[in-house]
Amino acid sequence: MPELPEVETTVRGLDPVLRGQRIARVQLHRPDLRRPFPDDLGQRLTGATVTALGRRAKYGLIDTDRGDTMVFHLGMSGRWRVDPSELLPHDHLVLETGAGRRLALNDPRRFGSVDLWPSAGLSTYPPFAVLGPEPLGPDLTADHLAAALKGRSASIKQMLLDQRIVAGLGNIYVCEALYEARISPKRAAGTVTRSRLQRLVEAIHLVLTAAIEAGGSTLRDFARPDGELGYFSKQFQVYGREGESCGCGGIVRRYVEGGRSTFWCPKCQR
DNA sequence: CCGACAACCTGACGGC
DNA sequence: TGCCGTCAGGTTGTCG
Numbered sequence: 001m002p003e004l005p006e007v008e009t010t011v012r013g014l015d016p017v018l019r020g021q022r023i024a025r026v027q028l029h030r031p032d033l034r035r036p037f038p039d040d041l042g043q044r045l046t047g048a049t050v051t052a053l054g055r056r057a058k059y060g061l062i063d064t065d066r067g068d069t070m071v072f073h074l075g076m077s078g079r080w081r082v083d084p085s086e087l088l089p090h091d092h093l094v095l096e097t098g099a100g101r102r103l104a105l106n107d108p109r110r111f112g113s114v115d116l117w118p119s120a121g122l123s124t125y126p127p128f129a130v131l132g133p134e135p136l137g138p139d140l141t142a143d144h145l146a147a148a149l150k151g152r153s154a155s156i157k158q159m160l161l162d163q164r165i166v167a168g169l170g171n172i173y174v175c176e177a178l179y180e181a182r183i184s185p186k187r188a189a190g191t192v193t194r195s196r197l198q199r200l201v202e203a204i205h206l207v208l209t210a211a212i213e214a215g216g217s218t219l220r221d222f223a224r225p226d227g228e229l230g231y232f233s234k235q236f237q238v239y240g241r242e243g244e245s246c247g248c249g250g251i252v253r254r255y256v257e258g259g260r261s262t263f264w265c266p267k268c269q270r
Numbered sequence: 271c272c273g274a275c276a277a278c279c280t281g282a283c284g285g286c
Numbered sequence: 287t288g289c290c291g292t293c294a295g296g297t298t299g300t301c302g
Contacts, residue, residue, distance in 0.1 A: 002295060002296085003295060003296090006295080034278070034279090034296090034297080034298095058295095058296080073296080073297085074295085074296090075279095075295085075296060075297080076279085076280095076294070076295050076296055076297095077279085077280075077281085077294085077295075078295095090280085107279095107280095108279075108280045108281065109278085109279045109280050109281080109294090109296095110278080110279055110280080111278070111279070111295095111296060111297075112296090113297095127297085152272085153272085153273085154272080154273065158273085161296090163296090163297085170295055170296070171294090171295065171296085172295065258273090258274070258275080259274090259275070259276085260294095260296095261293085261294090
């Protein structure tokens with residue numbers, strides 16, 4: 001389930017396989033995911049050496065010595081499989097390094113994307129141009145949220161899913177962060193008090209950091225790039241727990257807004 | 271500008 | 287066993 005912690009975990013898993021390595025071969029098994037691959041993707045990657053890996057919001061970044069960055073998004077169901085013994089359905093793109101390691105980008109639903117963009121101008125990559133601050137960076141502050149949410153009648157849940165407000169939170173971690181901050185997901189964003197926004201910033205930090213430390217959560221089809229399982233140590237407090245009891249004595253409830261499930265405790269989240 | 275909603279896809283699961 | 291409806295981590299475009 002690629003939200004920010006899962007992408008971060010993925011990038012950390014890819015780093016030792018790719019960094020400093022030459023890309024010897026690129027196989028494309030279809031021309032597109034959600035968008036077409038760049039026409040010259042294989043040509044521009046083949047023979048290039050990976051100089052660094054990184055992450056912006058839910059996007060993974062693979063820099064090469066040719067001045068290109070391969071920008072990938074895992075969508076809903078994407079993951080990288082490291083050194084697969086055999087290729088499986090939905091292994092749409094395969095990289096092979098000079099050292100003989102193989103990486104397969106598997107994405108059944110194909111909501112992901114792969115692009116190439118000049119490394120020096122990544123801020124002009126169209127999907128990045130509209131992104132808000134990194135949730136774990138210095139720019140996510142109560143000040144920023146107060147300004148961005150001022151006067152907004154949409155729910156705080158909806159606003160936190162908006163990548164222009166904060167870049168990298170998805171449905172699960174928004175639910176978890178709002179629970180951690182004890183803020184009702186239904187509250188109009190513009191009415192969340194300043195002290196509660198501060199608490200929210202801290203909750204976002206806590207929830208994301210814990211998830212990254214746990215190696216990213218595993219939900220159904222997500223696996224760490226090396227395929228290792230069993231690192232799902234960070235339990236969700238509310239997500240997927242409808243009907244279970246909250247520590248406060250309340251019951252975790254679920255409702256649907258904007259087509260997405262929200263899990264929360266109506267007793268202690270206000 | 272804002273908010274609601276559909277669309278893009280496949281797979282897993284529960285009910286009958 | 288098998289069919290069908292429902293739901294899933296995200297993003298983007300359209301419509302009112």
